[in-house]
Amino acid sequence: MITLGQFIIKKQSDFPYAKGELSRLLRDIGIAAKIVNREINKAGLADILGDSGVVNVQGETQKKLDVYANEQFISALSSGGECCLVASEENEEVVLLNTDVSKNAKYVVAIDPLDGSSNIDVNVAVGTTFSIYRRKSTDGNGVLEDILQKGTEQVAAGYVIYGSSTMLVYTTGKGVNGFTLDPSIGEFCLSHADIKIPETGTIYSINEGNYVHFPEGVKKYIKYCQVEDDATQRPYTSRYIGSMVADLHRNLIKGGIYIYPSTASAPKGKLRLVYECNPLAFIIEQAGGRATNGYERILDIDVTEIHQRESIFIGSTKMVLLAEEYMAQYSPKEILKVS
Numbered sequence: 001m002i003t004l005g006q007f008i009i010k011k012q013s014d015f016p017y018a019k020g021e022l023s024r025l026l027r028d029i030g031i032a033a034k035i036v037n038r039e040i041n042k043a044g045l046a047d048i049l050g051d052s053g054v055v056n057v058q059g060e061t062q063k064k065l066d067v068y069a070n071e072q073f074i075s076a077l078s079s080g081g082e083c084c085l086v087a088s089e090e091n092e093e094v095v096l097l098n099t100d101v102s103k104n105a106k107y108v109v110a111i112d113p114l115d116g117s118s119n120i121d122v123n124v125a126v127g128t129t130f131s132i133y134r135r136k137s138t139d140g141n142g143v144l145e146d147i148l149q150k151g152t153e154q155v156a157a158g159y160v161i162y163g164s165s166t167m168l169v170y171t172t173g174k175g176v177n178g179f180t181l182d183p184s185i186g187e188f189c190l191s192h193a194d195i196k197i198p199e200t201g202t203i204y205s206i207n208e209g210n211y212v213h214f215p216e217g218v219k220k221y222i223k224y225c226q227v228e229d230d231a232t233q234r235p236y237t238s239r240y241i242g243s244m245v246a247d248l249h250r251n252l253i254k255g256g257i258y259i260y261p262s263t264a265s266a267p268k269g270k271l272r273l274v275y276e277c278n279p280l281a282f283i284i285e286q287a288g289g290r291a292t293n294g295y296e297r298i299l300d301i302d303v304t305e306i307h308q309r310e311s312i313f314i315g316s317t318k319m320v321l322l323a324e325e326y327m328a329q330y331s332p333k334e335i336l337k338v339s
């Protein structure tokens, strides 16, 4: 049995110039994940379910657990001293961690502290996503530009899934590994080494309740998934948890595609590029899958704002490629006026 901490240190040798800062930063994320996990596990007993009454920059009412998770991750990153700045779904502006220890830290972190907020109160799996970049600014507190980097610049990324078990899955650009939290010892232990997503699958994940608003290409792809054809194991199975991390984790293990497309009312989709699409795209690509906005690789998309939204087609390579063909045929980029 190897713990996350032991694995991180062991893998440090993959990076000849590593001085342990990234390892310690990953450790800090692991610590915050354990604290959040403890609250989630007994959420019904503690006064932590329900709305906080505060509306965040997304125009969504923050859940109490959104706020709690945000505080725990920011405080762990702040006291850990390896991160100088955080961009969070729950904060309109970047958060400067200008404590003596973190002021000159080399890394910046983008985070969705609690993903799948609509599922918190109903005991359905939720998650946390994180993206780590090397800062560009040389000294002092760090600046907005440090976080507005393309997904290709990520040095590490991952997610935590708080489900029937709690797992932390991450990559540093050398494959994807998964660790399951063993509550009896309070440690994340390696349970899924070198995860590879199947090249194709029979699961599609999309909120079909929005069907009428979807681009024609997506409508056609859904119809393709629902046609009877034994040779291609269709109709596929529709699975949609409504927590992106949980839907993605299932598809990572079993094969499948998750789509959150643009719609007439949300021409750029719903999900946020910096702390939802980019970290999960890095994971999926490192596991051998594919992630695009229907036209372009997610990791190559220019980042201009912290909370910018992007449509996403992510999962098994063959399924994403086919969905892209439907988009190219029925919803060519110019028609959808996608910038």
Ligand SMILES: O=P(O)(O)OC[C@H]1O[C@](O)(COP(=O)(O)O)[C@@H](O)[C@@H]1O
Residues within 6 Å of the ligand: 089, 112, 114, 115, 116, 117, 118, 207, 242, 243, 244, 245, 270
């Ligand atoms: O209810 P919808 O429109 O299908 O959206 C569900 C999607 O929105 C999200 O909940 C957005 O994330 P947050 O909960 O972090 O805001 C995703 O996890 C999920 O896949």
Ligand SMILES: [Mg+2]
Residues within 6 Å of the ligand: 112, 114, 115, 116, 244, 276
């Ligand atoms: Mg989210």
Ligand SMILES: [Mg+2]
Residues within 6 Å of the ligand: 066, 089, 112, 113, 114, 115, 116, 117
């Ligand atoms: Mg969230």
